[in-house]
Amino acid sequence: MNHxxxxxxxxxxxxxxxxxxxxxxxxQRKLALDCIGISGGIRGHRQALMSAVAYLTPLTAPxxxxxxxxxxxxxxxPGQQMRDEGQPPSSDVAVNEAYDGAGLTYDLYWDVYQRNSxxxxxxxxxxxxxxxQNYDNAFWNGQxxxxxxxxxxxxxxxxxxxxxIGHELTHGVTQYMSNLDYQxxxxxxxESFSDVFGTLVKQRKLNQTADQADWLIGExxxxxxxHGVALRSMKAPGTAYDDPVLGKxxxxxxxxxxxxxxxxxxxxxxxxxIPNRAFYLTAAGIGGYAWEKAGKIWYVAGRDKFKNxxxxxxxxxxxxxxxxxxxxxxxxxxxxVKNAWITVGITPGAPQTQPQPQPSGCVTAPAAxxxxxxxxS
Ligand SMILES: [Zn+2]
Numbered sequence: 001m002n003h004x005x006x007x008x009x010x011x012x013x014x015x016x017x018x019x020x021x022x023x024x025x026x027x028q029r030k031l032a033l034d035c036i037g038i039s040g041g042i043r044g045h046r047q048a049l050m051s052a053v054a055y056l057t058p059l060t061a062p063x064x065x066x067x068x069x070x071x072x073x074x075x076x077x078p079g080q081q082m083r084d085e086g087q088p089p090s091s092d093v094a095v096n097e098a099y100d101g102a103g104l105t106y107d108l109y110w111d112v113y114q115r116n117s118x119x120x121x122x123x124x125x126x127x128x129x130x131x132x133q134n135y136d137n138a139f140w141n142g143q144x145x146x147x148x149x150x151x152x153x154x155x156x157x158x159x160x161x162x163x164x165i166g167h168e169l170t171h172g173v174t175q176y177m178s179n180l181d182y183q184x185x186x187x188x189x190x191e192s193f194s195d196v197f198g199t200l201v202k203q204r205k206l207n208q209t210a211d212q213a214d215w216l217i218g219e220x221x222x223x224x225x226x227h228g229v230a231l232r233s234m235k236a237p238g239t240a241y242d243d244p245v246l247g248k249x250x251x252x253x254x255x256x257x258x259x260x261x262x263x264x265x266x267x268x269x270x271x272x273x274i275p276n277r278a279f280y281l282t283a284a285g286i287g288g289y290a291w292e293k294a295g296k297i298w299y300v301a302g303r304d305k306f307k308n309x310x311x312x313x314x315x316x317x318x319x320x321x322x323x324x325x326x327x328x329x330x331x332x333x334x335x336x337v338k339n340a341w342i343t344v345g346i347t348p349g350a351p352q353t354q355p356q357p358q359p360s361g362c363v364t365a366p367a368a369x370x371x372x373x374x375x376x377s
Contacts, residue, residue, distance in 0.1 A: 009171045009182075010035075010139040011164050011218065011231065012155070013269030017136075019247030020154065028245060031151045035136045064106045064117070068095045069128045071146075078128050078144060094159045098127040098147060101165030101201075108166070108201050109173065112291050113299045118172035125169070129159060138164055140171040154226055154245065161221045166201030167194040178306035185311035187268035192275040195234060196298055200291040210283040210290045216240065234280045237273025253277050255312075255345030275315055278340045282319075285336030293333055297323045316341040320348035 012035070020032040069079040070092070082095045089096045102125040109115040117123040126144035135148025138158035145168055147158040158164060171194050174180055180190035195217050203213045217240075218231035228241020228249070237251035251273030252258055258274065261267045279298060283290035301315070301322040310318065320337050327333035341348050 009141075009168065010137045011158065011167060012137045013231075014264045015250055015270065016231075016246055018263075020136075020245055023245045023247070024154075025245075028151065028153060031134055031136055034132070035148075063122055064103060064110070065122070065124045066099050066102045066106075067124060067126050068098045068102075069126070070095065071128050071131045073130050073133045073149075075132055077131075077141070077146065078126055079130075082129075092129070094129040094147065094149070094157050097157075097159035097162075098129050098145065098165070101159060101162045102127055102145070102169065104162055104205050105166045105169045105197075105201050108197065108204055108291060112204075112295065115173070115299075118169060119176045123172075129157075138168055140168040142175070145169065150221075150223075152223065154223060156221055156223055158221065161202075161218045162205055163195075163198040163202040163216075164218050164221060165198070167198030167217065170194040170197040173197070174302070177303050178310065179308045180306065180310060181308050182265055182268060184266035184268070185271065186309055187265050188271040189275055189306070189310060189312070189315055191268045191272035192279070193298070193302055195232065195272065195276050196279045196295070199234060200295050203289070204291050209288055210280075210294070211287070213290065215280050222246075232273065232276065234273075234276040237277055251276075253344070274344050274346075275312060278316070278344045278346075281340035281343055282337050285339060286333055293327070294336075297326060297333070297337060300326065312346055316346045316348040 017032045017035060021029050024032060065085045066083075067078075067081060067085065068083045068090075069077075070082050071077065071079040082092065083090050083099050089099075106117060106125060109117070117125065127147065128144060129147045129149075131146045131148050133149070134151040136151055136155050138145070138147045140146075145165070148155075150156045150158060171190070174190055174193050180186045180193070182190055198217060199213070199215060203210075206213075214230075215235035216230035216233055219229060221231065222228050222241065226241065226246060227243040228246065230240045232249070232251060233240045237253045238249050240249040240251075242248045250259065250270050252271060253273055254277070255274060259267045259270045261270065264270060279294060282297070283294035286293045297319055301319045305318040305322060306315070320334060320341070323331070323334040323337040338348050
């Protein structure tokens with residue numbers, strides 16, 4: 001019996017939860033298991049919501065409208081309303097962080113790319129904090145943001161990192177644009193797109209140029225007792241953490257180290273390291289504020305050219321093409337995009353050479369671990 005982690009659009013990837021199950025103490029394993037069980041339930045719920053959302057006509061006027069709720073450590077959504085747009089700060093730090101993070105994300109998309117919220121039509125940004133007890137994740141459920149408080153041993157509260165908020169809300173943007181299939185390379189691009197605009201929200205908040213930014217995803221989320229600095233590194237994939245409980249960051253930095261796996265929807269949180277680094281290299285090559293040029297190239301390519309099935313080669317081709325259209329053929333910007341993809345092992349314009357997914361030879365055995373912990377469940 002294979003253990004399946006079905007966490008769609010969660011910030012904590014399944015390989016990390018698996019590692020906690022294998023290596024954590026009893027309390028940590030219990031929390032990881034709760035997270036997996038809840039996430040599995042969310043998947044079906046999310047698909048139902050997606051179908052419902054397709055029939056909804058947006059009711060909203062253009063503009064920024066945020067509402068933050070609390071689940072009061074339960075699981076009903078959206079929960080009790082705590083702060084609506086324009087209201088003064090709450091005494092609850094998680095409420096204010098969710099509110100501010102949603103605002104910074106809205107501002108990036110509106111101020112820089114003239115996109116009016118996630119759907120381009122002023123969609124209200126709803127968030128729920130204090131979801132469940134000690135819940136070790138944050139996710140976009142197809143309709144709203146949801147944040148756990150973290151267990152305090154491995155993870156802090158999930159509103160603490162503004163790039164995590166930008167990451168999750170960008171899953172909403174992708175849903176309304178290319179709707180990249182959440183599987184294999186298109187899924188890794190979906191993840192990477194969220195990391196790109198998540199880190200741009202953070203860099204813009206901090207007013208950092210590409211060479212000043214840390215290019216980490218989720219810095220501040222891991223507690224001081226974890227050996228690691230963040231969930232991922234866009235600049236140096238594979239180096240974000242190496243911890244007895246969380247395991248080692250499995251992200252490859254180039255195509256030579258592409259991970260063929262059936263886990264994690266075909267490695268969507270793993271191989272995203274490759275396009276993540278391509279974006280970092282593009283931004284570093286162009287210089288200045290990454291959201292201005294590199295971000296614009298990625299945004300316009302994602303909005304106008306990506307399809308749900310776009311793979312890494314397609315992303316390389318289409319971002320290079322977009323850079324030429326925005327900044328001129330053979331411009332410094334287009335050269336930076338081209339060089340970035342070549343560095344990670346993909347030549348823009350080259351014929352399709354997609355690694356064939358192979359069955360994982362070594363399926364981890366969390367099901368056995370779960371049985372051993374909980375006695376045959
Ligand atoms: Zn994600």
